[in-house]
Amino acid sequence: MVLPFVRDFFADVEKLPAFSRVVSHLRANTGRIRVSGLNSPAKALLIAELQKSTARPLIVVVRNNEQIDELLPVVQSFCELVGGAAPDSVVSVPTRDVLPFQNLSPHPEIQEQRAIALWKIASGTASIVLVPVMAATSLLRSADFYAELARVIRRGETLDTANLTAHLNSVGYNSTDVVEMPGEYALRGGILDVYSPEAERPVRIELFGDEVESIRKFDPATQRSSSPADEITLLPLSETPVSDELLGAIHVRLSGKRITGTEEIIEQAVRSGGVTVFPGWEFYAPVAGSAGTIFDLMPNAVVIADEPDALYAGLDASWQKVEDAHERSEIGNLVRPDD
Template structure:
């Protein structure tokens, strides 16, 4: 964890000691009173002291992004991940972003291999059915130097797990072939790999820059994650059985039509069935075929089933999460009913939706905590042990430095430890100089490794969306937001190395 000194600072504070002791005794806690920055700090502290991977569930994407940004301050780089939403409703033209699929596949892989320290997501993202973990792992393509595999077999295998064949690879999820050379840009990779064959044997692997084509590194092995969450290509496990179920449902749906609907709804059913069957038998995997997952998988799996080590589950405002889930379910079921009546889907496709009650059942036996501002905010979430936490919003200084100086001196008189997080080193040094000019002996630390002392003012680096005052612990954390005004929350985009 980053800034472990802050967690050490609060570990003996009575309210936080109450939280930690109750996590050892009770399966679920209802923690209320903390908001925004303080809440996200306490969530991070739970990871530090329970030594468990965290799964944080929010009601909406905007809230998830705020949690992600604040918690990233307290975790090492790239240790707080976001699991995004994929559309559930079947679309005629499936416009799902490849980037979204890449992010989801990467998180599923991290969780499977115990590498996910903190995952932030929404209840909507959890409500899309996933394949069984063991079936997902079968889609991995692992290649080793000296391995015997024909180029044609490898091309076929990559197409079956969602890779697109192109002339020149430019983005993740693509492959290109020229003679005995194959370039593959792994769906979660930052650089593509060049595979050279000697007959049917892999001779060399080289990581290269896709812009300059310049080789960067030689490797002996590569694992390519699938570019889809589930493959419906011929020969995959359960393919024949799933296809038979689709045919059976299509036949029954067509027989149930009365004469007045045969020409309209019947034609929709014919068109849809012909399209799906043609795509399935072609072996070319498209994202919208994954909407037929319920025909090929027995049981409903969620992200919770992918954890090897049980996660500590945090639900942010449980009442809001439940309300959002139930509202979304009602809306989706109505859409599915309309599409079914129009002959645009088959009955079992609706089962791709994982209901809130099932997710709650999956979480029932796991350690968890619900965070809410008000005591009643944990309704709909089984909170066995309530815990109250004190917190206050900070003043908005809006660049008024004399006002800020006066407030820092007041906090020092109250024996608070004051942490100031700035977005850059230069800004931190300027703040230090200004505070020293006003007889406040602030120190600049790149990381807070030991607990602050009473009345100490520390300037460090980070970009939380908001600060907080924790009165019981006599701790204040001030962000750029309070100092200079709130900044807009930006949606992070995945970056690919350019060499």
């Protein structure tokens, strides 16, 4: 609980003439404005206060993942202190920790962070998004696509367990005998145990036929059920659900052999051709329909560029690393941003 005098202290910040000018400028939507002379904690406070005062989502472009790790918890804390955005609505879309052409997939934690953040953005529950400049330039799918990454299960509704488990498999969950860790699920007859990322505990969904009869949290150590719930949101662990359509598009991109026909024909061709995921396949996923960026997912957001000169330098350095990785790989021709 935040004490009243703490809220009063931060309310004085909102009365400062310089802050009022920035807020008035953003509300009028009259173009760019530069704010200088702030250290890192002051930047975090400004971000929290701006979101509260403008009531608009914010995209904060920073240099790299390390700056996100430093800034994210501070912004979340300030949001709580000033009575602004909910801390869990402050998210980050980190840059992948590996480069294209290295034949490596991103770390699972990075993929999970990106997937959850993109779902929150698409579902309209993200208030502040921190994104490194390299990630801000990456091609993304539509909001409708990312909105389908999660599943909401409600008590009393019908549930198709076959469809649900197929979806869980596609967004990174693992099927196990006993659920103990986030990202696991277990189906035993009419009981589905599942542990969603960011959840305090896993849940046990009991079915009566196809109807959700009860949803209860349980202790993964003792497997004993406890408090009931009316609904549960199963968050994704991957932003790129594995599908025959996606694998077919990647196959076309890499082999030059186009697959056409009905969904059944594409599925048969993918399976008969041995097309499957491979280390680093995530970097080819945009060929299946990515045409926008994070700015297209949040068209009404205020965009804050932290230290623009450093962002340009960081982007150039990151692209040089991509070029070096491509040269070492000796794979095809590299399409540069200018092209």
